Amino acid sequence: MKDNDATLRTVAPIVVGILVLALWEIGCRAGHVPTYLFPKPSEIATSLYTQWPVLLHALWSTLLVTIEAFVIAVVVGTLIAFVFVQSKLIEVSLFPYAVLAQVTPIVAVAPLIILLVKNTEISLTICATVIAIFPIISNTTIGLRTVDPGLLSYFRMNKASRLEILLRLRIPSALPYFLAGLRVASGLALIGAVVAEFVAGTGGRSAGLAYQILQAGFQLDIPLMFAALLLIAVTGVLLYLLMVALTKALLGNWHESAVAEER
């Protein structure tokens, strides 16, 4: 029963995907839709194949910025969350600025950052980090505060130190929240990287997938645009699946969100 369910979860979306691609191909052929308006899947696949070296280079560039931004966001965001929970005063003083960084559209800030920071890769990474960091800060802060009051009393009754309470109680309690933050942040890091590339790309200073989309648009190479778009989407999905696997590995034994349903 369980195996059937897993098979269904894999097979059903694939069947839908193949059907959509087939309809798309047939529809474009039947309606004689010109490639420069809307390319057929086969043309996109051809473009993906022939332009592969360029695309791979662009993918690598985008991925590097995304991963760098994600790692920095996780490290810095977690540290900020730890500082926040140390004192309510620190949190109320600084939290509004974390919100400010989150709500200001990155498209509006990116030109400034790109202008100020000469190195393109660093400026792109900063942009992506700025958006990715917020869910890490807010989720980890909530997680570190969401401790079973009974367990907290129990630790205090057993004369546990602040450090012991942090390591043995607060961090494990925060883990599900932190991992949910990671899931959101991984997606946001990619979005941040792509948006920043667009902004930098209009100034001719970028090499990532978004830059490829921009360039392909200028040259009316629509299949290449789609191919680059496809790679961005696949990257996003892979990042997401990686986070799901990480969550499963860390929480699978005990947390309701990750425990496989029984019976």
Add this chain to the structure above:
Amino acid sequence: MIETERTGDGTNAQPPATGEPVVALSQVDKVFANGMRGLEPIDLRILPGEFVSLIGPSGCGKSTLLKLIANLIQPTSGEIRWWGGDFDHVGTAGRRLSFVFQDPTLMPWARVGANVRLPLELAGTPSSEIASRVAAALAHVGLTKFEQHYPRQLSGGMRMRTSIARSLVTNPDVLLMDEPFGALDEFTRNKLDDDLVRLSIENHLTTVFVTYSLYEAVFLSTRVVVMAAHPGRIFQEFVVDEPPARSEEFRTSTRFAQQCRALSEILTAAAHASGNDEIA
């Protein structure tokens, strides 16, 4: 208002508990931060080997009293002495307190064994000693086979037994229990009550037990402290006329029924004597 009623023929069936009180409260009261009076000044002495239940209508301060004894909260005035001293020397050999909450309060991310091990690790017990003591505590509550399970894989009763194993692993002298079996069904509760009687005797425990159930109070206790509410105070004490080693036979006996009835009458009187929220 405080009086002690001797039941049966007026004598204690077990030898009266003697010695220096384990916990002694003198004129202890508690006024909460919001100005509400939780407890009138009360005196209470818990002697070694006693099983004392605190029972009474809601708002009578029985949980507050237990938390005062556990030093989880501080009295507004009055004095609490543990083994004749202050709380600083509680926790040394022969002077250990253990608290069992209403909920099992287990760490969901840790296996049963790791949960039971926690107080030993926090106390810095040598690791060579930990394994054998955890095994002994789990054997006491019949959970040896479940050491590698996670709390979510256990039933409510088994989680509570894990919690009890965790409190026994430190070899406590005093067990403080705040309605520990309140959330369990009656069958499981009776089973755990039986276990508790056995564990108390085997481990020479002194126990203070908060409960809503007068049947549970009569079955477990050597002495029942009946409290009244608004303001919280000790209304009357009731000594259970039965040797401490009790079994299913006691639960179904007429002696049990008679004492439940007597306690029930005291409880009804306590409920009548309980005021409203107004401050006297």
